[in-house]
Amino acid sequence: MSTNPDKLLVVNNLATTFNTSAGPLPAVGGVSFDLNKNETLGIVGESGSGKTVLARTVMGLQPRTNVTVTGSVLLNGHEMVGVSEDEKRKYWGTEVAMVFQDPMTSLNPVMRIGKQIDETLRVRLGMSKNDAKAKAIELLELVGIPSPSQRYSAFPGQLSGGMRQRVVIATALACSPKLLMADEPTTGLDVTIQAQILNLLEDLKEQFQMSVVLITHDLGVVATRTSRIIVMYAGRIVEMGTTREVFTNHRMPYTRALLESSPKVSNPSHTRLITIPGRPPNLLKLNQGCSFAPRCAYATDRCHQQRPELQIAEEPGHSFACWNPLPSKREAATR
Numbered sequence: 001m002s003t004n005p006d007k008l009l010v011v012n013n014l015a016t017t018f019n020t021s022a023g024p025l026p027a028v029g030g031v032s033f034d035l036n037k038n039e040t041l042g043i044v045g046e047s048g049s050g051k052t053v054l055a056r057t058v059m060g061l062q063p064r065t066n067v068t069v070t071g072s073v074l075l076n077g078h079e080m081v082g083v084s085e086d087e088k089r090k091y092w093g094t095e096v097a098m099v100f101q102d103p104m105t106s107l108n109p110v111m112r113i114g115k116q117i118d119e120t121l122r123v124r125l126g127m128s129k130n131d132a133k134a135k136a137i138e139l140l141e142l143v144g145i146p147s148p149s150q151r152y153s154a155f156p157g158q159l160s161g162g163m164r165q166r167v168v169i170a171t172a173l174a175c176s177p178k179l180l181m182a183d184e185p186t187t188g189l190d191v192t193i194q195a196q197i198l199n200l201l202e203d204l205k206e207q208f209q210m211s212v213v214l215i216t217h218d219l220g221v222v223a224t225r226t227s228r229i230i231v232m233y234a235g236r237i238v239e240m241g242t243t244r245e246v247f248t249n250h251r252m253p254y255t256r257a258l259l260e261s262s263p264k265v266s267n268p269s270h271t272r273l274i275t276i277p278g279r280p281p282n283l284l285k286l287n288q289g290c291s292f293a294p295r296c297a298y299a300t301d302r303c304h305q306q307r308p309e310l311q312i313a314e315e316p317g318h319s320f321a322c323w324n325p326l327p328s329k330r331e332a333a334t335r
Ligand SMILES: Nc1ncnc2c1ncn2[C@@H]1O[C@H](COP(=O)(O)OP(=O)(O)OP(=O)(O)O)[C@@H](O)[C@H]1O
Pocket: 018, 020, 025, 027, 045, 046, 047, 048, 049, 050, 051, 052, 053, 054, 063, 101, 217, 283
């Protein structure tokens, strides 16, 4: 698979375990997927399902201690697992960049926004002071910041939430990455601004010829903006397929529960209204069967005893991990 030139990212059996005082916590439990060049992939799942840890592991950003990462991440042919920080650093910014979940922590509040972009350009690309400033203003303009030359000298706190997120995106794009990972890029923004930021990401993806991983707990966000979706539960992929299949022909009861509890378009994006009945899994005490079984209306004895692996569905690229799946469209039609 790694030799396919269309694949920008090939993730194979990736697992991230935090060694906590309460025992090993498998935040990502063996995940495999790939991403084509110029593709937008959505990663969805409840809070705590492992979306952020997965994204950070793909980037090679994890605490230095108390974490074990196994498996493989081939980013444009470069292995990111088990290599030194120096090696990974070579790819940060240019091959892969991330828009982090909390925009306030990704911007330094006491540093002018232009300087924050400058610094990336000077350190990563070795640009001169003047060139970096000109490029930073260009980037601010590109992400739709009005009067970019003036805003260059503003502090993050002087900008609205939407403008700050545009700055975060400009910083991520500074070194023209081939893959942009956007982790809940619209959390905390109101609906209108949310749509603007998502449209901006879509435009920039085309301009920069990037691949994008869009991480969200809100299925409304990925519905029209991704070609494929990965559904995560308890650190594993439980369903994946084309966006259309996942929305219209999902087989895993958890996917259905997610869709049914997805925030309505009229609500602000930060309303964390995902309330699937039952308690989210305790990763320190995962059962031996399907981790969703304790909350699943369709669970059988087997579901509690044996973990289902991903199995291929009817449509190409669609797979799901479930012993007692919902009927497919075709099965439903013949009943
Ligand atoms: N540094 C860490 N040490 C120990 N456990 C961690 C650490 N970081 C994350 N976790 C745990 O890993 C699991 C997955 O967390 P993660 O942040 O990836 O979830 P998420 O899907 O991004 O959720 P959200 O939608 O709330 O952002 C959680 O149980 C979390 O508590």
